[in-house]
Amino acid sequence: MLLTSVVIIIREVLEAALLISILLSMCRQLSVSQAWFKWGVLAGLLGSVLYGSQMGRISQMWDGVGQELSDATIQVLIYFCLLYSCRKLLFHLHSPHSKDTVLLWVMAAAIALAVIREGSEIYIYLSAFQQSSESRMGLYSGSAIGLGIGFSFCALFYYWLLSFSSRRAVLLGCGLLTLVAGGMVLQGCKMLTQADWLPDGQTWDSSSLLPEDSLPGQLLYAMMGYEASPSPAQVAIYAAAILLMLASLLLSYWRGARSQSALTSDTE
């Protein structure tokens, strides 16, 4: 029970916490307000309980694939929230100190959605198994250890990102969030395949090189949704999502740099 809890909690916590630590460190670097963060987490925790407690009903919807469809919807929404946030944060790199309420809302939404997705599973797990007294001790201590490891890892990550200059940190953060957002799309496609909304198949199999259940495999899964044997549809949609985000971010960066140089030549 102890070890199982540790593994389950780490797996769920890492994904959401990584996203939060990258966004937070970028805001810190750009002196964008970080106050939105606690509201995002709070909304996410409330949403987790609500989503988790309604999971039975949601699962029965759409001919029994409601869980897959709602999961995929959440993941695609996170992708678009991250795309928007990165664009705006890049803009802030060039014209700092402009107040942007929409950006704060979107970042809070990204965090809330990420917490709901992972938190609902933890809620289902904890609320079901805490009823038996013999497993309760292992369950709680395992969860505490899992939470501790997950959060420490992300705190380290947060400070590591703060050690760069702000320009580098924002570019690195945008790159990492592109991978995170792409991973969301990849996992969303996995859900749609499971629901038989997308065709299944195997493009390649890298499980002998890097098994999904190994430690690096799990870390890559948390970071970018690593899948050892993705289907062709998954790969195609993933590539399109990454390219769209990269193109959009490059365009935004280039525009920001141009408007900044126009601004400085005006003042001269």
Next chain:
Amino acid sequence: MRKTAIWWVYLMAIILLPAAALADKPVFNLEIREHLFSPSELRIPANTKIKLLVHNLDRTPEEFESYELNREKVILGGHKAVIFIGPLPPGDYPFFGEFNPKSAQGKIISE
């Protein structure tokens, strides 16, 4: 006019064919009882998409998970879940219950 009619037929065929395909997928049943899968080995036809019905007879939830099949789904206690699998090339595809990984293990054999 006639061209449009043909296009409409194409369009309807594209929309309706997957729905028709959906209807005749073979159904396989799997039960979870006392954190064990039964049967623990499920034989399915190779290269065919199947509809797996997992019935969780325990009071506690379980997460059906398989790295080889790329599937994961939470099944609440007393609930039945639909999971589409395949088409799979012949081979063994292990799966497990993430909430009870020591006991809840099984594999799908595609042949």
